[in-house]
Amino acid sequence: MMRWNYRRFALATVGMACMAGVASAQTLTMGVIAGPESIDPHFTATGTHSEALKHVFDTLTHSGDNLQIEPGLAESWRIVDPTTWEFRLRRGVKFHDGSDMTAEDVAASIRRMQQLSGPNPTRIYVRRVQEIRIIDPHTIQIVTDGPAPTLPNDFIRLFITSARATSGLTPENANEAFNSGRAAIGTGPYRFSSWTPREQFAVERNENYWGSRPAWGRVVRREISNPAARVAQLRTGQVDMIVRVPAADVATLERDRNISVLKAETVYVFNLALDQREPTPQVTARDGSRLAANPYRDARVREAIDLAIDRRALAEVAMEGLGSPVSQMVTPGIFGFNPALTIPTPNINRARQLLTEAGYPNGFRMVLNFTNNRLPGDAGVGAAMTQMLARIGLEVQAAGQPAAVIFPARARGELSNIMAGWGTLTGEANYYYAANAHTNNAQLRLGAFNWNGFSDPEIDWLIQAANVELDDKKREALLQQVGALWNEKRVVIPLAAVASAWAMRRDRVTLRVGRSDEETYAWDVSPVSR
Numbered sequence: 001m002m003r004w005n006y007r008r009f010a011l012a013t014v015g016m017a018c019m020a021g022v023a024s025a026q027t028l029t030m031g032v033i034a035g036p037e038s039i040d041p042h043f044t045a046t047g048t049h050s051e052a053l054k055h056v057f058d059t060l061t062h063s064g065d066n067l068q069i070e071p072g073l074a075e076s077w078r079i080v081d082p083t084t085w086e087f088r089l090r091r092g093v094k095f096h097d098g099s100d101m102t103a104e105d106v107a108a109s110i111r112r113m114q115q116l117s118g119p120n121p122t123r124i125y126v127r128r129v130q131e132i133r134i135i136d137p138h139t140i141q142i143v144t145d146g147p148a149p150t151l152p153n154d155f156i157r158l159f160i161t162s163a164r165a166t167s168g169l170t171p172e173n174a175n176e177a178f179n180s181g182r183a184a185i186g187t188g189p190y191r192f193s194s195w196t197p198r199e200q201f202a203v204e205r206n207e208n209y210w211g212s213r214p215a216w217g218r219v220v221r222r223e224i225s226n227p228a229a230r231v232a233q234l235r236t237g238q239v240d241m242i243v244r245v246p247a248a249d250v251a252t253l254e255r256d257r258n259i260s261v262l263k264a265e266t267v268y269v270f271n272l273a274l275d276q277r278e279p280t281p282q283v284t285a286r287d288g289s290r291l292a293a294n295p296y297r298d299a300r301v302r303e304a305i306d307l308a309i310d311r312r313a314l315a316e317v318a319m320e321g322l323g324s325p326v327s328q329m330v331t332p333g334i335f336g337f338n339p340a341l342t343i344p345t346p347n348i349n350r351a352r353q354l355l356t357e358a359g360y361p362n363g364f365r366m367v368l369n370f371t372n373n374r375l376p377g378d379a380g381v382g383a384a385m386t387q388m389l390a391r392i393g394l395e396v397q398a399a400g401q402p403a404a405v406i407f408p409a410r411a412r413g414e415l416s417n418i419m420a421g422w423g424t425l426t427g428e429a430n431y432y433y434a435a436n437a438h439t440n441n442a443q444l445r446l447g448a449f450n451w452n453g454f455s456d457p458e459i460d461w462l463i464q465a466a467n468v469e470l471d472d473k474k475r476e477a478l479l480q481q482v483g484a485l486w487n488e489k490r491v492v493i494p495l496a497a498v499a500s501a502w503a504m505r506r507d508r509v510t511l512r513v514g515r516s517d518e519e520t521y522a523w524d525v526s527p528v529s530r
Helices: 007-018 047-053 103-115 122-126 151-157 174-179 227-235 247-254 299-308 311-318 348-357 378-390 403-411 430-436 457-468 472-489
Strands: 027-032 061-063 069-071 074-081 084-089 129-136 139-144 190-196 200-205 218-223 259-274 323-325 365-371 395-401 417-423 492-505 509-511 525-527
Touching (some): 027 227, 027 525, 061 151, 069 074, 103 139, 227 492, 247 259, 259 299, 259 378, 299 492, 311 323, 311 378, 365 378, 365 403, 378 417, 378 492, 430 457, 457 472
Parallel strands (some): 027 218, 365 395, 365 417
Antiparallel strands (some): 074 084, 084 139, 190 200, 259 417, 259 492, 323 492, 509 525
């Protein structure tokens, strides 16, 4: 059973102490790279969306500084039997409209997530839920489709919305209801105030929050996707702090006596995913004619692409030092990380030989799709990858696009590859593998992010076994086997882990911690007393 450790209460108390003598410091203005895509917390699983809306909506469990699971709206939980978890809910919690939060709201939130779909569906966090039993207003039992050892981990993204406020909403009208504020009723430390898409998201302090009173009366998350503009607004004092500082500016800002910088390693890993469908839309012969087969389906072609990539150069040059080469899709410290896997060494001659053996001695023409605004360094990594693949004879067209454009295109099946980042936010490798490496299977609720048609019976079996294994050592071994096989298949090629940096006006705010999931919360920011 998990019990509340009062960490959040202690932190909030520290924040309150810092408020002494700083009555004017009521508004925190943050420069962020991206904001929510809707005010509906269940709309998408995108990290920047979740990060913003955690200020308004609480989750059933919380993710600590090191991604450890902590109590949230559930103050404790236990295993009743191999397929039943029981969660005890915090008493006295009120929604922003003054109504009580109960087990009915938790049940309604789970059902919403199960029904919604989209380019990044949040239903992956409730995919194991088979039945919901309301024992009393503060006790709920979740029956799963087999033993589900990581259910509390999944529930760090189970946002609790008001059953009353969401009653009758459909996928067609939900966004309007939330965006207008009508359904934007949570239990979080802040109330929804306003949102201008692609501009700013503002919230006001919830004076009746179940935890300690937040330090800031108002928080404004200003979207500044252009890195240079983000830095400029920090320097001129238009914002109190910025997140995801461009790597090129870190050293300069560290030398600025008006600015403080905090850096941290994250769980995000840049990777290149290759389409396994036949045909694939963005690959042709060099003369533009159609190829007889999708070259990415050939293991020799995938290995050639892997050997063309210099991961150390990506981390040190393209990411300007804010990264590190990786051997797999999860970082050290994540449960299921496989220490036996090594970082590949680039080999251009061998890569060219493999392409020849596969029947492409002159290479082929391809589009390289990559995000250019989601994580620090993604645009630079995409551009560098274009040059690296050209060295083995491929004709590569660089296609960097905002995440809001590229992810829906991927979901529609329009892409032949994508270079983007993935963060194992729940602290367990099965979060990534179950969603990406397993065959897309709606009945099993696995492979939700497997857009490229990959399927391997052995990997599927291992993932399914890990899904239900309650013994931690056995589950870890299963996940490490999945990692080794996934690397061997090279359908998704891990590239580099992302480090991140935050910069603040030294005379205004301090940030308590740089989180490994990159999320930045107002309650971790304190005003500087004068």
